[in-house]
Amino acid sequence: MPLTPEEVRHNARLARVGLSDDEVARFQSQLSLILDYFQRLQEVDTENVPPTAHTLAMHNVMRDDEPHPSIDKEEVLANAPQREGDHFRVRAILE
Amino acid sequence: MTTTAVQYETIIGLEVHAQLLTRSKMFCPCAASYVDSSPNTHVCPTCLGMPGVLPVINKRAVEMTIMTGLALNSEVPERAKFDRKNYPYPDLMKGYQISEFDQPLCTGGWLEIELDGQRRRLGITRVHLEEDTAKLIHVKSPTGETYSLIDVNRSGVPLMEVVGEPDMHSPDEARAYLVKLRQILRYLDVCAGNMEEGNFRCDANVSLRPMGASELGSKVEVKNMNSFRSVYRALNHEVERQREILDNGGRIPQETRGWVDDQGVTVSQRSKEYANDYRYFPEPDLPPIVVDREWLEKIRAKMPELPGTKRARFLSEYGLSEYDVSLLIETPAKADYFEAAVALAPEAKRQKRAKAAANWINGELAGLLNAHNIVVSEAKITPKGLSQLIDLQEDGTISGKTAKDVFQEMFETGRDPEQIVEGAGLVQITASDEIAAAVERVLENNAKAADDYRGGKEEAIKFLVGQVMRETRGRANPEMVNQMLKGKLSDNP
């Protein structure tokens, strides 16, 4: 079931990935193949099988509410694409 | 206000986000309180959303959420799980928020409100746990450049969402629901409940439909309400706005609108780019939560007395009016303050003391706290001080008027009432000759009122008592003055 170029662009936008027209065409076919592969799973009868969210037989992995020191501010901001004072700076997100 | 031919039914549902009062964040051990911290100082690789980190659930946050569900009469299913809610917005460090989608910690429930003397149960859909986002600051530079700044301290703070059923039919009901919910969260000590500070937030869904119609009208989501007052104003505005459109034959589009407080209007916040496409899926990093019944009972056992129970107990134990009780139980701190003051009285005098303490707390104290914009736990006057003051008044050492002055000073200085009374010579005059002298003077100077009384105008006695109280600067016992005046007036015609 091939994806439309629009659907590829929509997903790229959701993932914050910029694509050229060539790339849209390339991923259109690649993503469609992946989807087709998943389509095969649809053939399995899962009528009476509860969904599995986790494959490990574990539950209640929790910690006590104890605060620990955080890391140094300079380290926090070290990878900031842009920094202003002690803040990360990003493109305006309000239209 | 428009006059309408068609009657509409208003339907309101509220979604409340409450930051939990845990010490550490939801999935990492960074400190959760950030109000007084400088930007990006409560941050670690986990809440910064770095690849390869492993979140671990804060057990206390889970317990607080379950406790809230129990207080809201919810079901607590045996199994709950976390999911990823994906959306690209720079306040989400990971590109997704960890939330609960189809298996929340608590489902269903209700709370009870009282409005215009009527009690109503309002439904709760669910209570679930998620993480707060980073804080964005929108900047417009002097040159007109716009950009946003990010402070990650808030990212990962435990956030509990209480989704209410669309059960409310007026902004007044919505306000009552919100007040009640906040009261419960404060009783449980799970949320500070301060909308202005952003630790208690509310979004509303508002729709109108012609009375009797079974189909719901288009739902408008209203956001950006930052106080109880703005929730109330925004809902009133939104109901009116929709009514006007419908009256004029228009249609209400389903959309999100933001409340603009200083203009008193809601404005459309439509944005194609961030259209909801959350693509929820189970959070692979977090194994599910199993709430076995033993754990559930342990949590239940730790719950404090809730407002409803406290209300019933105060009514029966202290014999107070509904009105007094509703004011006293407003916060657990106020209720505790009241009970501490009453407990200092001997058992036989407790009911009488309760009435006196309630009057002080709901009257003078409430007024002064309000004027100073503080809460009862910040007051300098202690329950013990209040109890001593009531003792002084009851045993006749000071008059009621003096007691108010002493109270004022206790409130300002925190001093002991006995010290204040002695230091300022406020002890009530009980020596009858001193009062008798004042009575003589008053009768001499107010012959007309005295004659009026003798002539059968009983009201005149009040005026005369007032004059004697003035003569004694409020230090006489009014009952004693009253008796003495009556005696004098019948003695010498």
Ligand SMILES: [Zn+2]
């Ligand atoms: Zn952290």
